Amino acid sequence: MQLFAARAFDPPGDIPALRKQVRALVAAHEHRWTLEQRTNNWFTFDAEFSRAMGAAGLVGMTWPKQYGGHERHSLERYVVLEEMLALGAPVGLHWIADRQTGPLLLRYGTETQRQKYLPGMARGEIYACIGLSEPNAGSDLASVRTAARRTPEGWRVNGQKVWTSGAHHCHAALTLVRTEEGSQRHAGLSQLMIDLDTPGITIRPIVDMTGTEHFNEIFFEDVLLPLDALVGPEGDGWKQVTAELALERSGPERYLSCHALLAALIDAVGPEPDDATAQAIGRLTSELWTLRQMSMACAAKLAAGEDPNVEAALVKDLGNAFEQELPRVVQSLITDDLADHGDLARLTAWLLVASPSFSLRGGTPEVLRGIIARGLGVR
Numbered sequence: 001m002q003l004f005a006a007r008a009f010d011p012p013g014d015i016p017a018l019r020k021q022v023r024a025l026v027a028a029h030e031h032r033w034t035l036e037q038r039t040n041n042w043f044t045f046d047a048e049f050s051r052a053m054g055a056a057g058l059v060g061m062t063w064p065k066q067y068g069g070h071e072r073h074s075l076e077r078y079v080v081l082e083e084m085l086a087l088g089a090p091v092g093l094h095w096i097a098d099r100q101t102g103p104l105l106l107r108y109g110t111e112t113q114r115q116k117y118l119p120g121m122a123r124g125e126i127y128a129c130i131g132l133s134e135p136n137a138g139s140d141l142a143s144v145r146t147a148a149r150r151t152p153e154g155w156r157v158n159g160q161k162v163w164t165s166g167a168h169h170c171h172a173a174l175t176l177v178r179t180e181e182g183s184q185r186h187a188g189l190s191q192l193m194i195d196l197d198t199p200g201i202t203i204r205p206i207v208d209m210t211g212t213e214h215f216n217e218i219f220f221e222d223v224l225l226p227l228d229a230l231v232g233p234e235g236d237g238w239k240q241v242t243a244e245l246a247l248e249r250s251g252p253e254r255y256l257s258c259h260a261l262l263a264a265l266i267d268a269v270g271p272e273p274d275d276a277t278a279q280a281i282g283r284l285t286s287e288l289w290t291l292r293q294m295s296m297a298c299a300a301k302l303a304a305g306e307d308p309n310v311e312a313a314l315v316k317d318l319g320n321a322f323e324q325e326l327p328r329v330v331q332s333l334i335t336d337d338l339a340d341h342g343d344l345a346r347l348t349a350w351l352l353v354a355s356p357s358f359s360l361r362g363g364t365p366e367v368l369r370g371i372i373a374r375g376l377g378v379r
């Protein structure tokens, strides 16, 4: 099996001009963001910035124009994302809609659903979240128990989701539910697009170890939804969710989510660091560069219509390890001098607490390594 086979990462158009456009947009808004927000930018919510990105044509970039998109190449979108992440711009509100809910609606949604959600998403004004995990169904999503029963009035939904990032700011949740009573495992699951202002829905934020409220519990108590909330054929939920997960594992967010710390370290030590610091920065940078090449190879494969499932799992697993190591390396380098550099010490402390979650969101190492082993035929 040939992993990361050379596929050129060759986006069309004027890429330097695109990077310049993104940097100018970020520069116009960055005065509002704290350093902590910049190192946690895909869980930082800034509606003004999301709208500005929409107005600049940088959300829904690859979607058809008839749904508010811009019909640009997926590798141009990759470039925009890379810039946003490297600069620590808060993409939290429109992020999920742009990355996975919108593309899923384009693939499986009805015309009515596309018209209802996609143009607002592309404007950076309609936000969506991912309703997969439940208290007893995280890695093992086939154990989902939230039930939707078909009635003459519509779907009746009862159950609970957990760890739902951004739900307290979102308009809708693409939610995995069991639509066939008594069904087991992968069978009988479907996806519903649930408007979160529907009566019977309670969203309760969960405070994480950093004191941040970015994910939530969602409770569904006898929630009545129109029958056309169903996305794709009834019973195809498992297939659709697998496709959704493939969209979220290999992007630059898996190695650039706390890039602000590396940049802060380089700024703090200046042009003539001591040998140990220079070596550490060199090693981190070469790891970062390797991850970037791997991630871009996945993006090129996805753009060519291939399914780099194993490569994406490798990028996520190695990217998580890199991002968890970064604050530990910086901590080991912080001398009295650097500790005087308050921002660096503060950011490092914050990331030491935040980074354990990086290898949970989007799939744990054990689960990813299972995928890799299966893909390599050793399991």
Ligand SMILES: Cc1cc2nc3c(=O)[nH]c(=O)nc-3n(C[C@H](O)[C@H](O)[C@H](O)COP(=O)(O)OP(=O)(O)OC[C@H]3O[C@@H](n4cnc5c(N)ncnc54)[C@H](O)[C@@H]3O)c2cc1C
Pocket (backbone or CB within 6 Å): 129, 130, 131, 132, 133, 134, 135, 136, 137, 138, 139, 140, 162, 163, 164, 165, 166, 215, 357, 358, 360, 361, 362, 363, 364, 365, 366, 367, 370
């Ligand atoms: C910051 C953050 C944001 C998140 N956002 C969302 C979101 O928006 N929407 C959403 O639906 N979910 C979200 N999640 C949930 C996340 O995807 C789950 O936490 C993850 O799938 C793990 O599930 P769990 O917590 O139930 O742990 P479990 O599945 O119970 O796993 C516990 C441990 O057992 C191991 N394990 C489980 N199964 C196996 C196996 N078969 N073989 C070997 N080891 C195994 C795991 O690797 C892990 O170490 C988020 C999580 C975090 C941390």
